[in-house]
Amino acid sequence: MAANMLRLYLTCIRNTLEAAMCLQNFPCQEVERHNKPEVELKTSPELLLNSVVICRNEAEKCLIETSINSLRISLKVKQADELENILTKKFLRFLSMRAEAFQVLRRKPVQGYDISFLITNYHCEEMQKQRLIDFIVQFMEDIDKEISELKLSVNTRGRLVATEFLKQFI
């Protein structure tokens, strides 16, 4: 059931991205010879599309904002307890610090979300659209997997540490 819900959530995001990822080069209207991602500036409403929020539940959602030359995807990841909270923060901070290597990752997440991507028309020119969308969806699955595996490793190690210590007294 949970896997099914995840599939639906990811499929919805994938379909929205396929529709939204139609980016073209657009030199800045306000400043000469500048070329900026319009979704970050949000100064000209005619260049922006309506933003879409896809919610899996109250704790998990995805915000997709599109403009003529750029697309911003923000994710809020579920954090069930204190430990998951800190593991998620640690892991996503780890990724964001390496944003340059990832190219499409934003260094800071959008306010209210845990991690953000910024895709520009240049990225779409360099990379195949389908593969890029595959990457984003894969990324989302990987985050979920990684957090639960990290949590599991902490619990397993905790059990082992405790057992070995107590065994000494027997």
Added chain:
Amino acid sequence: MILLQSPSKYLLQILTTRLENLDKGVELDSYWIEFNDVRYHVQASMKNPNLLFLSVSLPPPPPETVSFGGLPPGAIEAIKAAYGVVAQILDPPRDGFSLTLKLNLSKLPPDEEHKHGVLTKIASVREVVLGAPLRVFLKQLASRTVASDIDKVVALVHRPMESFFLIPQVEKVTVVFPMRFKDSIDILLATSFLKEFVDARRTAGLNNAPPCSWSPSPPPELKGAPPEALSSNAGFVSFVIFPRHVEGRKLDRTVWSLSTFHAYVSYHVKCSEGFMHTRMRRRVESLIQALDGAKPDYEKAVKATQNRSFKRLSLKDGRSSLKSFS
């Protein structure tokens, strides 16, 4: 290595190497620090290759603990009992140290097994000295004699300026550790580990292990203790030690395990964080590879390196270098 080992590996190595090379005796002057701020100094000269001066400095005790001249209560007796004629306590100790021992290697037992046993015991000097007061209480528990401090809260030092607590009774000794960590991630990981101790104790195979409990606030047994010593950010862990945990050979192991409990948890918290970092780095690499797969040139570049053919330069490459300026 899951459990912390009592003999200091480095010290044991120095001693055995010295013993093996007595005729080639060299000048030795070594100084090092181990976990919880225990410092060692070893000095030996060529003039008397059999003599070795070992100095140990202990973590500074907090005000609520008792100490006699820089050493924990019972330490001097413990040293004499453990080392006999091999070690002689020098008074005053070397400057900056709590204890200096003059070791006479010629007084070691002649047969190899016993000799190694004594050397290992010397390398465990930390356990002997720091664990001395705890050992006294646990020995009284093993022989079920009435302790002088019965039902009172006793504070013993285990970390710099931090203590843990003992409540000795005739039938059992309760040991309570206030757990403190500096980093917020450490606190969370440690709290989850400590809760595992309580859960693990309930499994069938560990019925004879000391009953163990965790609470976020000071347990009622610590009523008599000074409030400054009772601050903690990862809760309080209590173990109840019964005579069966300290009979015979188990006594030394129990003393060591309890004296280094905080260090043990701290060590594994750090290992856990290191492991998580390794995992995250690996995940980052695999994600970047997936992203590279999105580039149409990737497959061509992979094939090109495999075929060792030349890459054709085109306008596109020129444009990509221009982009880096914009």
